Amino acid sequence: MATGNKSNLCSICNKLPGIRFCFGCNKYFCPKDFREHEKQLAIKFDDEIIRSHDELLDQIQKLEKSNYLSLNLFAQIEQWKKTTINKVEKVAEKAHLELIKLIDEKRAEITEQLQLITKEIRSRREEEIFVENDIDQLKQEINKITQKLEKLIQNDKTQSIIVENNQIDWDRLIYIREIQDEHEIQGKQINLPLRASSIDIHPNAKWKQSGITVAGGNGRGSGINQLLEPRNLYVDDEQTIYIADCENHRIMEWKCGATNGNVVAGGNESGNGAHQLNRPDDVIIDKDRDSLIISDYGNQRVVRWPRRNDTSGEIVLSNTSCVGLTKDESGSLYVVDDGKHELRRYKSGDTQGTVIAGGNGEGNRLDQLYHPHYVFIDRDHSVYVSDCWNHRVMKWEEGAKQGIVVAGGQGQGNSLTQLSGPQGIVVDQLGTVYVADYHNHRIMRWPKGATQGSVIAGGNGKGAQSNQFDCPVGISFDRYGNLYVVEFGNNRVQKFNIE
Numbered sequence: 373m374a375t376g377n378k379s380n381l382c383s384i385c386n387k388l389p390g391i392r393f394c395f396g397c398n399k400y401f402c403p404k405d406f407r408e409h410e411k412q413l414a415i416k417f418d419d420e421i422i423r424s425h426d427e428l429l430d431q432i433q434k435l436e437k438s439n440y441l442s443l444n445l446f447a448q449i450e451q452w453k454k455t456t457i458n459k460v461e462k463v464a465e466k467a468h469l470e471l472i473k474l475i476d477e478k479r480a481e482i483t484e485q486l487q488l489i490t491k492e493i494r495s496r497r498e499e500e501i502f503v504e505n506d507i508d509q510l511k512q513e514i515n516k517i518t519q520k521l522e523k524l525i526q527n528d529k530t531q532s533i534i535v536e537n538n539q540i541d542w543d544r545l546i547y548i549r550e551i552q553d554e555h556e557i558q559g560k561q562i563n564l565p566l567r568a569s570s571i572d573i574h575p576n577a578k579w580k581q582s583g584i585t586v587a588g589g590n591g592r593g594s595g596i597n598q599l600l601e602p603r604n605l606y607v608d609d610e611q612t613i614y615i616a617d618c619e620n621h622r623i624m625e626w627k628c629g630a631t632n633g634n635v636v637a638g639g640n641e642s643g644n645g646a647h648q649l650n651r652p653d654d655v656i657i658d659k660d661r662d663s664l665i666i667s668d669y670g671n672q673r674v675v676r677w678p679r680r681n682d683t684s685g686e687i688v689l690s691n692t693s694c695v696g697l698t699k700d701e702s703g704s705l706y707v708v709d710d711g712k713h714e715l716r717r718y719k720s721g722d723t724q725g726t727v728i729a730g731g732n733g734e735g736n737r738l739d740q741l742y743h744p745h746y747v748f749i750d751r752d753h754s755v756y757v758s759d760c761w762n763h764r765v766m767k768w769e770e771g772a773k774q775g776i777v778v779a780g781g782q783g784q785g786n787s788l789t790q791l792s793g794p795q796g797i798v799v800d801q802l803g804t805v806y807v808a809d810y811h812n813h814r815i816m817r818w819p820k821g822a823t824q825g826s827v828i829a830g831g832n833g834k835g836a837q838s839n840q841f842d843c844p845v846g847i848s849f850d851r852y853g854n855l856y857v858v859e860f861g862n863n864r865v866q867k868f869n870i871e
Contacts, residue, residue, distance in 0.1 A: 382400060383399040384402070385405055387402075481520075482517055482520055485513075496510075566606070566656055567847070568799070568800065569849035570851035575802060577871070579854075579855050579868040579870050580868050581868075583866030584838075584867045584869070587864065588864035589862070600617060600618070601618050601619040602618055603652070603845050607850045607856050610627075611628040614626075617652070618669075619651065620639070621642045621648065621670075622637060622638035622649060623637035623638060623664060626865070636664065637652075637664055646685060651668075652668050653667045653696070660703065664685075665677075667694040667695060672690065672691055672692060673689060673690045674692065674697065675687055692709050693709050694708065694709065696745055698749055705717070706749055708745060710743055712731065713733065714730035714731035715728055728755060728770075737774075744760060746758045746795055746796050746846075748797045748798055756778065756797050756799050759794070763784045764779060765778050765779035765818070779818040787824075788827075789823060793809075795844070795846065796848075803820035804817060804820060805820075806847060807847075808844040808846065813833065813842060814841065830844065838866070841859055841861075841862070844857050845860045854869050855870070
């Protein structure tokens, strides 16, 4: 409020000079109307501000433990509990019926066998023919039937016919996570592991079993709508896909919904020039420098390629059999060296690097790797390596001298406890490992601490149908939890929408 110019009339009565000015509404008032304006503002302040404040304070004060159970969120938990108990009761009832059926069948079988012995005993008594061999034989047969009965009714849990599944992680059946305000998310930089989802993936999440081709899928070739034996991929926040198009010696960019891709690095035939690539194996985005970082496997080097000036790149590292690579939030680069069976970390400006996994020659000890391929780093700086020829995924915690097996490690095979040439890996917020099981043509999920995995996509034999894979290599999630898989054999990228 301030004193105004006398030449302005009051905005209310439009007669008297407006000698008072309100900076809030940018209007002039005469003294009388100005006092009324102030009065109305005071009423509005009380109605809209003080009342809203008091109502909010009252709601907060009412939010005590005694009133928590009235919240809808707790009702959701109670409903989940009832539903889960109902499911458990149904499974238990099914087990009851199966047990009754089994006991009846075994009882009938044992009774039938015993009746034959009873008949034999009666015959022997009537004929009064008893020799040692007959007595021994009948005793052995009775003992066999007795053992069968004991197996059925005994209480030794080590050999019980009731099989209990104790693999359930009860902490994961239902859990609470904080939901960040959208404005808070937009106002600060959130550093997520590369290729991970921005959302927390539920431990029981499912994906559509039929994939949608979002890149390639038009046969082998070098056209802009084709790929040729692609390796790994990267999906950015806009769902743009970057693909290491290996045998075309280029990196392809495929925008969401596009039918053709764009060459964003290489594509000038195989070579070691600054404008060329030679069988690139992996690619990531360095947001800080707006560039691509490429594993140029055939040239034994890692190169950086600016996204806005894509005519040539610069060498970052040389003399490395680089396959997979990734980057942490501090800018350190992690490179898998297939030839040296190791993973090195390169801090900014460092060209020598530090071995943080493997590096003890090829082998299957816990401190060794055998032709490792791809790498993932989580928020705790633990690294996960697809130990390809050992058919396992290894986790190395920061500073550890040896790793632990988190998937596979039971030899090469296609059971749920095995992997066959694992390739691309992603780990979610719960420590669940997702891995491209190359020779088994499937994508596996291994919960933290599990001794076996489950198939979340593929697993329907080698093929080119929408629910099949032909040698899946790279995997990545977008910000919504949708799964992307690049296939070496089908020369395409498939997208599997989360349900």
